[in-house]
Amino acid sequence: MKDRVTWEALAWCVLILGAYALSLDFDKPLPHYPPGAAFWPHIVQFGMAIAAIVLLVSRFLPQTAGDEAAETPEYIEEAPEDLAGITWRTIAVFLIPLIWAYAMHQMGFLLVTPFFLIGFTWLMGVTRWRTLLAFGFGFYLLLLVVFYKLIFTPLPMGAGFFHTINAEILAVLQ
Amino acid sequence: MEDFLTGTALLFTNPIGIGIFVGGLVGGLVFGAIPGLNALTLAAVLLPFTAWIPAEYAIMLYGVIYVSGVYGGAITAILFNIPGSVENAPTAFDGYPMTRKGEPSKAIGYAVTCSAIGGTLSAILMMIATEPIADFAVSTFGPIEITALIFFGLTVVAGVGSKSLAKGWLSLGLGLTIGVVGGDPVGATPRYTFGTLYLTGGIGFIPLILGLFAVSEVFIQGQRLVRGSYEAPKLSVSYPSLTEFWAMKWAVVRSTVIGWFSGILPGVGATLAAFLSYNEAVRWSKHPERFGTGEAEGVVAPETANNAATGAAMIPLLALGLPGGALTAMMIGVFNLHDMEVGPLIMIEAPELVWILFASMFWASLAILVLGMVESKGIVHLLRIPFTMLAPGILVFSTIGAYALRGNIFDVYTMFIAGIAGYFLRRSDYSVPAIVMGVILGQIGENSLSQALTILDYNFWGFFTEPVSAVFCGVGILTIVWGIARRARQYFGS
Numbered sequence: 001m002k003d004r005v006t007w008e009a010l011a012w013c014v015l016i017l018g019a020y021a022l023s024l025d026f027d028k029p030l031p032h033y034p035p036g037a038a039f040w041p042h043i044v045q046f047g048m049a050i051a052a053i054v055l056l057v058s059r060f061l062p063q064t065a066g067d068e069a070a071e072t073p074e075y076i077e078e079a080p081e082d083l084a085g086i087t088w089r090t091i092a093v094f095l096i097p098l099i100w101a102y103a104m105h106q107m108g109f110l111l112v113t114p115f116f117l118i119g120f121t122w123l124m125g126v127t128r129w130r131t132l133l134a135f136g137f138g139f140y141l142l143l144l145v146v147f148y149k150l151i152f153t154p155l156p157m158g159a160g161f162f163h164t165i166n167a168e169i170l171a172v173l174q
Numbered sequence: 175m176e177d178f179l180t181g182t183a184l185l186f187t188n189p190i191g192i193g194i195f196v197g198g199l200v201g202g203l204v205f206g207a208i209p210g211l212n213a214l215t216l217a218a219v220l221l222p223f224t225a226w227i228p229a230e231y232a233i234m235l236y237g238v239i240y241v242s243g244v245y246g247g248a249i250t251a252i253l254f255n256i257p258g259s260v261e262n263a264p265t266a267f268d269g270y271p272m273t274r275k276g277e278p279s280k281a282i283g284y285a286v287t288c289s290a291i292g293g294t295l296s297a298i299l300m301m302i303a304t305e306p307i308a309d310f311a312v313s314t315f316g317p318i319e320i321t322a323l324i325f326f327g328l329t330v331v332a333g334v335g336s337k338s339l340a341k342g343w344l345s346l347g348l349g350l351t352i353g354v355v356g357g358d359p360v361g362a363t364p365r366y367t368f369g370t371l372y373l374t375g376g377i378g379f380i381p382l383i384l385g386l387f388a389v390s391e392v393f394i395q396g397q398r399l400v401r402g403s404y405e406a407p408k409l410s411v412s413y414p415s416l417t418e419f420w421a422m423k424w425a426v427v428r429s430t431v432i433g434w435f436s437g438i439l440p441g442v443g444a445t446l447a448a449f450l451s452y453n454e455a456v457r458w459s460k461h462p463e464r465f466g467t468g469e470a471e472g473v474v475a476p477e478t479a480n481n482a483a484t485g486a487a488m489i490p491l492l493a494l495g496l497p498g499g500a501l502t503a504m505m506i507g508v509f510n511l512h513d514m515e516v517g518p519l520i521m522i523e524a525p526e527l528v529w530i531l532f533a534s535m536f537w538a539s540l541a542i543l544v545l546g547m548v549e550s551k552g553i554v555h556l557l558r559i560p561f562t563m564l565a566p567g568i569l570v571f572s573t574i575g576a577y578a579l580r581g582n583i584f585d586v587y588t589m590f591i592a593g594i595a596g597y598f599l600r601r602s603d604y605s606v607p608a609i610v611m612g613v614i615l616g617q618i619g620e621n622s623l624s625q626a627l628t629i630l631d632y633n634f635w636g637f638f639t640e641p642v643s644a645v646f647c648g649v650g651i652l653t654i655v656w657g658i659a660r661r662a663r664q665y666f667g668s
Binding site for chain 2: 113
């Protein structure tokens, strides 16, 4: 636990130093504002540097009764602390939405969303195909009605060939 | 009183007026509750069509949408940790933990009642004292005072949502740093944009909060589900009792005052009202450590304040022609579409228009109470949907919300990156509320700081020579000292 605090403090230091180094690009006085565009970021970085040092110092302080009493209550669902028991499904929980976002960028919302809905629901533990298909396509239909027929929300149309296909489907829908 | 009754009669004696009132009320509630598609979206979509309806009803429609939209966003914030709009973000800090504790109906009950109280009181105050208060607020609160107010707000924010003071400050700093990305407020000099056009306008706030709240929540619960340790939230339909409401009386009064004065200040509006009110609730509480874990006052404070700000926002708009936010700016557009100009003369030139607006906002606040009471018993049953099906639904709605605002796919990537970052930050006891508040307060704060420094000729001591700002700065410094002293006492004993 204490090692983790050390690593966190060091990570913050790296982040602050990186932000400071990048701020040198715009650290010059402005015509109507001599402190310049870097003035406010530097104040923030100064404050964060102090907080990071305090965090690092706290690593050497003994845990107090106050800390123990301040344990998170049971009903607060925080993320599991240990990473033991990580399976491919755990990693897929993070990866599938990212893949969906990328696929949506390339192929459009209309084409990829039903596969995402079915895939992610399956990942969450629903294994009956009838339930998966009914939910996936039922929910997709609801999305089409609400966002394409009722409130005409602009959603990703994909690129190139897929853009054309999506436009054709959209024309049929609307 | 006579004017109010005239406004009410104009509103409810014409079927078109009733239809527009009900449409605005329901539309605001629905759009407010869909993440990303807030009441602003509805207002923007409807703007061109207002040219074809009478001016008084067009303005009234926007007043009603404003009131109901601000409340509507609280529902998803409480049930699914997805704030419907920015001013509902602090409601999620404690509203969602209340849902996890098995008290969703209670949280919605508090939200609806306090929204109605805040909105109604605000509408009454708006009717009584539009002109004198507008003059006072606008002449007293300039950039110096707003900077001091923001500084004070930031000092309180750092103590919210994390057990460690250092982690609270680092979370706040991270939020402030995120807020810095994009053009600076004085010369629009690009900062941390890495040469990309997308970052020039800054990191979108809606994708950020959707990521930090909704997506990170799906990741956390999804991981629990995969590991077999997921527990569905308990369901209860208990409405808060009168005794419980009575215990909140000072929080309601305090938040109404904060919301009202924030609403009057041009450019500040309901968002800052909600955040400042939450901060004050934490500061005044005997148990500040409970905030973020399902404290009812954490729902009461922002929901009272953001609705209290709606009526107040009409004051600078009507009396001085100054919009307090995006929706009130659109109202100026409605006036322009009808060849009218807002300003001090509007009260003389078109009193029926002003009073129909006042009356509609008053009645909309009361209607929210009735609708909300019915809704709070029914809508919690959404939680019966298994998380296995809710999770993809939340991700899809959040994605639509993130994308629809600017039509930019990078907002979707931002949302998912914020979601992953939120997951790891929450794992390590960093404060997501402090990050969010850092972004919003930092952007307003930097803008007013640059103006204040120019006025003060770059002399920081000027903040202590102006009475109002001196008070805020002094209390802010005391808050920092008190926070450090409290931690020191824990380590070294009293």
